[in-house]
Amino acid sequence: MPTVAENPTTFLAKSLASERIHSGYVISGLGDAPRTAALDFARGIVCGGPTQGPRPCGACDSCRRSATGAQPIALDGREKNKAPAYRHVCDHSNLFWVELGSTGTRVTVWQIRALQKALRRPSPTSGHRVAVIADADWLNEYAQNALLRLIEEPPPATSFILAVNAISSLLPTLRSRCIRVPLPAPPHRNFRGPDEPDSVRSIVARLDGIQALGMPELLVWAEEYRGKRDVTVGQVNELLTVSCEWLRERILHAVGQGHSSVQDELDAYRTVLRCRRELIRRNTNCQMTAERGLFAIRSAVHS
Known part of the structure; x- marks a missing residue:
């Protein structure tokens, strides 16, 4: 169709x-x-x-x-x-x-x-x-x-x-x-605005500072999603969904500033999307899925 x-x-x-x-x-x-x-x-x-x-x-x-x-x-x-x-x-x-x-x-x-x-x-x-x-x-x-x-x-x-x-x-x-x-993409969403849930604004704040995090800090972050899947799957889905929008915002800003080297961010965006798809369609480990997504984002913004 x-x-x-x-x-x-x-x-x-x-x-x-x-x-x-x-x-x-x-x-x-x-x-x-x-x-x-x-x-x-x-x-x-x-x-x-x-x-x-x-x-x-x-x-x-x-x-x-x-x-x-x-x-x-x-x-x-x-x-x-x-x-x-x-x-x-x-x-x-x-x-x-x-x-x-x-x-x-x-x-x-x-x-x-x-x-x-x-x-x-x-x-x-x-x-x-x-x-x-x-x-x-x-x-x-x-x-x-x-x-x-x-x-x-x-x-x-x-x-x-x-x-x-x-x-x-x-x-x-x-x-x-x-x-x-x-459906068309909505207007730019202000993830840092007061109308957003605390959990969303917390994720955005941490993503804003992800460039300064090393491997141990990322592992500690991902370990927060350890536990029963019926509890953590929703939390990891929120992390990955917000991360996609955070990367999208970063890519659009870079393009708007005339920068053409956004391939690393695009690759990270695809990886995070893939993580979310696997989280949904397969019985994947939530902590490991979060690790994979966070590592991809950290690698993109650090390169």
Whole structure:
């Protein structure tokens, strides 16, 4: 399936207006933007408002039932815990939502199979059904293959929307079955601003001083991510995500100043991206993954 070339907001609006809805979409971008866009698009698909008006319209019965309300039910990717594998979006029986479990490190194949069972059952109401995979970056390989088969042979009038930060975290076969909707990069983010979480500003401050750190200090830093994976995986993911943006800021600043020698930073950026992808797709050691990323950044800024 192609990658959308036009403005993604325009493309999604045109798709809703024409009611030509594909079985699979991947919406990619930074931060929470893909999740927000996926939810809006899903609500637009099931909206009962006028075709030529904005969708979701916010006024029809379908929109009222899918509007944000009470605290959502926590999910769990482990079958043995007998917690929900998915939930509905608010009170809408045709909108399904899958994300990381509250204590999980993967969106699991059990969650996808539970979703498949639900979608094979007749819907209590008529109309299109949509499943949003909100943390598609964290689908393990088994879950991705199960989802691939579901998208290839979907139940009637059913679509799947995958929200990801890095589309490279998905298997090529899964990407090829979906229309790819890349969101534009947001304006420059001030990671040092007061609105950022303390954990983010702390990482940025340490990255700003990484050039002065030696190997022992880097090893001590990485050792902070030693422990149970269900705790440390989120912390290392935040480190790598912020590091990517820190390197991106550094590269853009250097180019803007007329410097052309940014190859070391680009190599470090690719290494950190690879670390994040392996953290997500494989059962990698969090401490060692952090070490690899930090060493790459230190080497780039010290050269």
